[in-house]
Amino acid sequence: MVKILSVLAVLVLFSACKKDKVSVPIVEEPSKGEVIAGQYKVYDTLGTYLYDMNIVHIPNPATQYSDSLRFENFDGQFTFTQFQSNATIGNLPEYYFDIGVHNPVIDTAGNRWRIWSTTAPETGYNYLENDTIVLSFEKSNLQYYIEDLTPYFQCDCIQVAVKQ
Numbered sequence: 001m002v003k004i005l006s007v008l009a010v011l012v013l014f015s016a017c018k019k020d021k022v023s024v025p026i027v028e029e030p031s032k033g034e035v036i037a038g039q040y041k042v043y044d045t046l047g048t049y050l051y052d053m054n055i056v057h058i059p060n061p062a063t064q065y066s067d068s069l070r071f072e073n074f075d076g077q078f079t080f081t082q083f084q085s086n087a088t089i090g091n092l093p094e095y096y097f098d099i100g101v102h103n104p105v106i107d108t109a110g111n112r113w114r115i116w117s118t119t120a121p122e123t124g125y126n127y128l129e130n131d132t133i134v135l136s137f138e139k140s141n142l143q144y145y146i147e148d149l150t151p152y153f154q155c156d157c158i159q160v161a162v163k164q
Contacts (some may be wrong), residue, residue: 032086033057033067036095036128040161042076042135051076053161069097075139075157077107078115096127099137104144112144118156131163 037057042050054072058081070081082100104112117126118138125136140154 031057031059031064031067032095032097033059033069033084036069036097036133039164040133041164042159042161045158045160047160050159071099075115075137075159077109078102078105078113080105080115093127093129095129099126099135111141111148111150113139113141114143115139125158128163133161133163135159135161 034057037055040053040055042053044050051073053074053076056070056072058068058070060066060068065086066083067086068081068083070079072079074080080100080102082098082102084097099115099117101114101116103114103116105115107113116138118136123136125134127133136156136158138154138156141148141150142152142154144150145152
């Protein structure tokens with residue numbers, strides 16, 4: 001009887017010393033849009049400050065393969081949203097994004113413009129590297145300047161955005 005009680009006591013002690021299962025939280029990598037999103041100071045190519053810009057990540061809950069980015073105060077005067085693919089394709093930089101074609105896009109003064117990406121992604125423009133984006137886009141009011149009573153303007157623009 002003593003042996004049986006001793007065996008039961010040992011079993012109880014060993015079962016009480018059993019390791020608890022520890023769950024390790026799984027940390028998901030941020031999406032491309034989440035990494036690109038943020039507040040930026042934008043400069044010309046000579047380093048002169050131009051304006052502040054905000055890029056907002058808009059997730060698409062229906063799929064993990066596409067989101068949108070909303071550019072607020074782009075070029076100091078435009079707000080627009082552009083669909084983005086989260087897929088890494090070919091030799092594209094990991095954090096490449098598309099500015100898209102916006103025609104018309106309304107500036108802060110109510111005038112119409114056309115803005116569009118001008119370069120192929122592999123040229124080194126329109127992607128986040130470390131904390132910097134070298135933006136390349138065209139901006140024109142050719143279609144609208146007479147009706148909007150504004151001077152004609154066309155620009156092959158290159159600007160440098162630094163994430164804050």
